[in-house]
Amino acid sequence: LKIYTTIDTRLQKYAENAARSQMEQLQKNFKSHWGSNDPWRDERGQLIPDFIENIAKRTSHYKTLSALYPNSPDSIDYYLNLPHMVKVFDYENGEVEKEMSTMDSIRYMVSFLHCAFVAMEAQTGEVKAWVGDIDFNTWKYDKVTASRQPGSTFKLFVYTEAMNQGLTPCDKRRDEPVSLKAYDPIKKREVVWRPHNANGYFTWDSLTLKRAFAQSINSVAVRLGQEMGIKRIAETARRMGIKSQLQETPSMALGSSDVNLLEMVNAYSVIADNGIHHKPKLVTKVVDKDGNVVYNGTTTSEQVIPYKSAFFMQRLLQGGLRERGGTSMALNGYVGNYNDCDWGGKTGTSNNHSDAWFMGVSPKLVVGAWVGGEYRSIHFRTGALGQGSRTALPICGHFLSKVLQDPAFKEYHAKFGESKDKEITKDMYEQPLVLLHFFLHMDYFYYLHNIYNCN
Known part of the structure; x- marks a missing residue:
């Protein structure tokens, strides 16, 4: 099958570049903002306990370990914290393989x-x-x-x-x-x-x-x-x-x-x-x-x-x-x-x-x-x-x-233009505001004039 979409490849490229450049800078700001502190916080700004552990329990790796060691939580914990090659993302290289534990990879990835x-x-x-x-x-x-x-x-x-x-x-x-x-x-x-x-x-x-x-x-x-x-x-x-x-x-x-x-x-x-x-x-x-x-x-x-x-x-x-x-x-x-x-x-x-x-x-x-x-x-x-x-x-x-x-x-490139409805008058969305420019010297006065600005 051939699927034809409305997507314009040139606009898509502009969009991807705009998103990527902004998010890369935001991620740097985010990392600097939190420093060595973990960013997962509750409504009061307090660190959420067992946040990473609860995410880990939903991974396929955890489920495999649970099946292998149903009565040995220490063994599960050991292997979850054992470094191995995992796929992670970074802005410089995209998806790459790095050596880190499952727990560290989760901690790294959820911080994006x-x-x-x-x-x-x-x-x-x-x-x-x-x-x-x-x-x-x-x-x-x-x-x-x-x-x-x-x-x-x-x-x-x-x-x-x-x-x-x-x-x-x-x-x-x-x-x-x-x-x-x-x-x-x-x-x-x-x-x-x-x-x-x-x-x-x-x-x-x-x-x-x-x-x-x-x-x-x-x-x-x-x-x-x-x-x-x-x-x-x-x-x-x-x-x-x-x-x-x-x-x-x-x-x-x-x-x-x-x-x-x-x-x-x-x-x-x-x-x-x-x-x-x-x-x-x-x-x-x-x-x-x-x-x-x-x-x-x-x-x-x-x-x-x-x-x-x-x-x-x-x-x-x-x-x-x-x-x-x-x-x-x-x-x-x-x-x-x-x-x-x-x-x-x-x-x-x-x-x-x-x-x-x-x-x-x-x-x-x-x-x-x-x-x-x-x-x-x-x-x-x-x-x-x-x-x-x-x-x-x-x-x-x-x-x-x-x-x-x-x-x-x-x-x-387009403008909204004036109203096509004769019942819509300018005073409905712009109000005349009389501004008095006070004199700078005693002998001079500025004219009063109306400007249209609904403030």
Whole structure:
């Protein structure tokens, strides 16, 4: 059989190089960050006892030893710690053979950070690049389809539902503490949940939704979640392409429910294509040995959210690169020189910095990246090092910088443009702000002038 895919080999190469270069540097940072300390930690930052031992018990080597020495744990322990030639990965040589014990090889391999990346055409659903991890020969498990907490990238659905229900980017909500009763599955009882913002404080100001989204203010997202209804937000997420089972709790607004990267890129594509969902397409056709087409890849398209909602969300995503304090501003360093392109973005970081995400959106191309450990307990200790803007965003940035400077992909240079809906007026997403430039000398006054900036 011959299988024809939507993957573009040139874009795939750009994606693999972007992922590899960023992850190699991240791994150096991670190793330096932890030094001689083991990185597997619990929710309180404490070392997890028997972490490596429990992983070892799931290996084929351990099972073989257990069968040979069913009543001799000391013998099992001896052979698990006996050096022998094992296959491991390093960035310089790829998969190589080194002499080390099973226990040491596990300790070495689980300390690697991993990644996933997808690039999808917004108007077709065709996947143009797909990176499942840093090295396929070593890690066969595809991280693109792995379920992980999306963090603040899930706020897309909270704000989209807010737009569905009639709010606009210039509507305001207060950034102040919120307390909610929620069921804790670990404690198995109802607790009071008091979410905090990533920076640890509240401004107590009334913020436009445009600014709250750009700065990824948790208090506003949680408040909107309650106001719009968690169930309705989940329904919107499903219409936009999320297939994973969602836990419809208040914390869902902050991305506590597991999803995968392919779903998220597909959902963000709905915003890019003005509310139209295209089923992801990876295979175009399959041909048998006689040249007969035995499978024709098709995709379905459906308007799943109103055009107005998509238009407003395009502005909110662009705000991540343009608003003061926008969490996606670092992307400007990669795409900012191209005046014929519009880009928006959203970062995401889950609890304890275990999962770091970035989603990038333009009218023609949508990209997404995830970075994290093989186990959620393996991560950076601080948000300054482990957040999505520092880890996942550069993968997308390096990829996009290569794509945008390549004349072969001029088609991906595009701008969102003005509204096609006459009911959408500029004051819904940009507000006139009167600025007074005070005089520098007593005899001179500067003119008052209006600028349009929804702050």
